Amino acid sequence: MHILVLGAAGMVGRKFLERLAADGHLGGQAIRHATLHDVVMPAAPAGAAFSVSLTAGDLSAAGEATRLVAGRPDLIVHLAAIVSGEAEADFDKGYRINLDGTRDLFEAVRAIADGYRPRLIFTSSIAVFGAPFHERIGDEFHLTPLTSYGTQKAIGELLLADYSRRGIFDGIGIRLPTVCVRPGKPNKAASGFFSNIIREPLAGQEAVLPVSDDVRHWHASPRSAVGFLIHAATMDLAAVGPRRNLSMPGLSCTVAEQIAALERVAGKSVTARIRREPDPVIQGIVAGWPRNFDPARALALGFRAETSFEDIIRVHIDDELGGSFVA
Amino acid sequence: MHILVLGAAGMVGRKFLERLAADGHLGGQAIRHATLHDVVMPAAPAGAAFSVSLTAGDLSAAGEATRLVAGRPDLIVHLAAIVSGEAEADFDKGYRINLDGTRDLFEAVRAIADGYRPRLIFTSSIAVFGAPFHERIGDEFHLTPLTSYGTQKAIGELLLADYSRRGIFDGIGIRLPTVCVRPGKPNKAASGFFSNIIREPLAGQEAVLPVSDDVRHWHASPRSAVGFLIHAATMDLAAVGPRRNLSMPGLSCTVAEQIAALERVAGKSVTARIRREPDPVIQGIVAGWPRNFDPARALALGFRAETSFEDIIRVHIDDELGGSFVA
Numbered sequence: 001m002h003i004l005v006l007g008a009a010g011m012v013g014r015k016f017l018e019r020l021a022a023d024g025h026l027g028g029q030a031i032r033h034a035t036l037h038d039v040v041m042p043a044a045p046a047g048a049a050f051s052v053s054l055t056a057g058d059l060s061a062a063g064e065a066t067r068l069v070a071g072r073p074d075l076i077v078h079l080a081a082i083v084s085g086e087a088e089a090d091f092d093k094g095y096r097i098n099l100d101g102t103r104d105l106f107e108a109v110r111a112i113a114d115g116y117r118p119r120l121i122f123t124s125s126i127a128v129f130g131a132p133f134h135e136r137i138g139d140e141f142h143l144t145p146l147t148s149y150g151t152q153k154a155i156g157e158l159l160l161a162d163y164s165r166r167g168i169f170d171g172i173g174i175r176l177p178t179v180c181v182r183p184g185k186p187n188k189a190a191s192g193f194f195s196n197i198i199r200e201p202l203a204g205q206e207a208v209l210p211v212s213d214d215v216r217h218w219h220a221s222p223r224s225a226v227g228f229l230i231h232a233a234t235m236d237l238a239a240v241g242p243r244r245n246l247s248m249p250g251l252s253c254t255v256a257e258q259i260a261a262l263e264r265v266a267g268k269s270v271t272a273r274i275r276r277e278p279d280p281v282i283q284g285i286v287a288g289w290p291r292n293f294d295p296a297r298a299l300a301l302g303f304r305a306e307t308s309f310e311d312i313i314r315v316h317i318d319d320e321l322g323g324s325f326v327a
Numbered sequence: 328m329h330i331l332v333l334g335a336a337g338m339v340g341r342k343f344l345e346r347l348a349a350d351g352h353l354g355g356q357a358i359r360h361a362t363l364h365d366v367v368m369p370a371a372p373a374g375a376a377f378s379v380s381l382t383a384g385d386l387s388a389a390g391e392a393t394r395l396v397a398g399r400p401d402l403i404v405h406l407a408a409i410v411s412g413e414a415e416a417d418f419d420k421g422y423r424i425n426l427d428g429t430r431d432l433f434e435a436v437r438a439i440a441d442g443y444r445p446r447l448i449f450t451s452s453i454a455v456f457g458a459p460f461h462e463r464i465g466d467e468f469h470l471t472p473l474t475s476y477g478t479q480k481a482i483g484e485l486l487l488a489d490y491s492r493r494g495i496f497d498g499i500g501i502r503l504p505t506v507c508v509r510p511g512k513p514n515k516a517a518s519g520f521f522s523n524i525i526r527e528p529l530a531g532q533e534a535v536l537p538v539s540d541d542v543r544h545w546h547a548s549p550r551s552a553v554g555f556l557i558h559a560a561t562m563d564l565a566a567v568g569p570r571r572n573l574s575m576p577g578l579s580c581t582v583a584e585q586i587a588a589l590e591r592v593a594g595k596s597v598t599a600r601i602r603r604e605p606d607p608v609i610q611g612i613v614a615g616w617p618r619n620f621d622p623a624r625a626l627a628l629g630f631r632a633e634t635s636f637e638d639i640i641r642v643h644i645d646d647e648l649g650g651s652f653v654a
Binding site for chain 1: 418
């Protein structure tokens with residue numbers, strides 16, 4: 001099979017490709033070729049037995065989506081997006097990439113119009129939900145985004161469902177929890193601290209906690225995020241029906257529970273590296289975010305995530321730190 | 328004040344303009360000018376004390392929306408749409424007018440960018456909801472359209488909320504119930520029979536009922552639909568908050584209850600003109616439609632509709648038949 005991955009240079013895209021390179025197949029089907037696209041040139045995964053084409057460009061540029069689907073990929077994984085903060089700061093760019101780019105991709109598939117009907121996975125976000133909401137957000141709760149990014153993702157979901165209903169492609173939209181522990185350096189994303197307070201102390205570094213310990217949030221590991229993509233790529237989509245967009249499972253816990261889990265896994269000397277420095281701006285942003293979900297449909301359809309924050313920490317230690325940490 | 332009405336040649340648009348012409352003001356503000364636009368040339372309402380510009384064109388054509396908002400209307404009433412059946416039959420036309428045209432309008436307002444911030448009313452539809460749903464659809468139920476028309480309306484709602492949140496305009500989206508009794512000739516819309524079985528018998532004509540008597544649906548009179556627009560144009564929008572799209576109130580009743588009301592208002596000789604001729608295709612379509620709502624937010628915000636189907640029939644007899652019918 002031939003796979004097209006858009007947004008292949010991002011963290012989830014890279015980890016998905018590493019997994020494909022390691023597995024060599026997808027649901028028992030051999031992978032023969034992967035086309036990897038991003039706005040910056042992506043890298044081929046190490047050790048892949050399949051051939052790889054690398055391409056960089058603006059998904060919303062004229063002809064770009066048409067070129068990308070011309071090879072008639074069997075599976076399209078659409079991870080490309082301008083992230084939340086940038087889509088909020090740059091109205092035009094956010095709508096151009098996140099809405100027009102997505103629609104261009106869908107239209108490029110439709111334009112082939114000879115019975116070609118790939119599977120298409122669209123990564124949406126819990127940012128489609130905006131406060132106030134129930135303590136646990138159920139599968140029938142309405143989408144009321146409070147950012148342009150969330151609006152663009154919600155529109156992508158609606159288009160995905162309509163194009164799938166029309167038989168243009170076989171689509172599935174997956175709303176990812178906050179990915180934690182995010183590897184790499186601390187960044188300025190408002191959600192960064194959820195990962196920073198685990199990753200940095202395990203690396204012997206100090207981390208700043210800008211919110212109070214009782215803040216609750218919704219997490220899944222990078223490994224689970226890749227697992228969602230693999231499952232979405234291989235599951236029976238007929239069982240999904242016309243409601244093609246699903247809140248993925250995750251783990252709801254408070255910052256206090258994150259820190260207690262870190263102490264159980266790594267000890268007090270590690271948690272002592274967390275410094276509390278309340279930031280009212282970040283506290284205000286985080287107050288509008290979902291805290292917990294009841295992802296009954298995704299669970300019934302076989303999607304799985306971690307069920308304890310210790311597991312999330314151990315995934316990080318195993319996958320990113322080679323099994324050890326700075327005690 | 329200056330008003331721009333898009334879709335001004337449609338039934339709701341014409342009745343809204345007749346009401347403005349009769350009132351001469353909107354929420355106490357004198358109307359000085361109205362620009363009326365549609366794909367076919369609209370007509371000026373009779374007896375208006377305000378000046379009227381009439382213009383016809385394709386809202387999604389290059390420069391059209393910019394031209395329409397260049398006069399900086401204080402209120403924009405966006406009723407223009409390709410209807411459900413046509414948007415389903417013609418994919419490109421539906422997306423072009425219902426999505427691109429709406430976005431072009433919103434962008435034309437944004438492009439003025441000098442503090443101009445009109446009120447903008449967007450008419451959405453109960454077609455944003457697709458079965459299965461609860462017996463009464465609440466204000467927090469998700470939008471799962473099963474048509475391209477419903478998808479396009481749902482996307483319009485999301486854009487309206489984001490542009491309003493950004494301060495580009497002060498928007499409100501109203502999801503209209505099925506308008507009943509629709510004046511005019513019987514048409515081939517799948518929903519036409521809800522009006523036909525009232526309007527035709529009152530005019531001495533036979534009407535066909537293609538579904539069983541226990542089919543339940545959600546109705547409001549043309550007079551109520553106009554009332555929703557007037558209220559949306561004059562209410563305090565600050566009270567609405569970021570969730571800018573509201574299911575309007577209506578009346579839920581079965582076909583049997585419609586016919587019983589018709590008998591109470593007009594007698595058995597009138598209801599005898601209804602001929603039962605089941606149509607499995609129409610029955611199938613109607614089975615996926617909403618039957619009842621719990622429009623708590625709209626009611627709390629002061630929107631009102633009829634509370635008995637007799638009232639809906641009397642509105643038709645008063646407003647369309649000059650107070651009498653063929654007994």
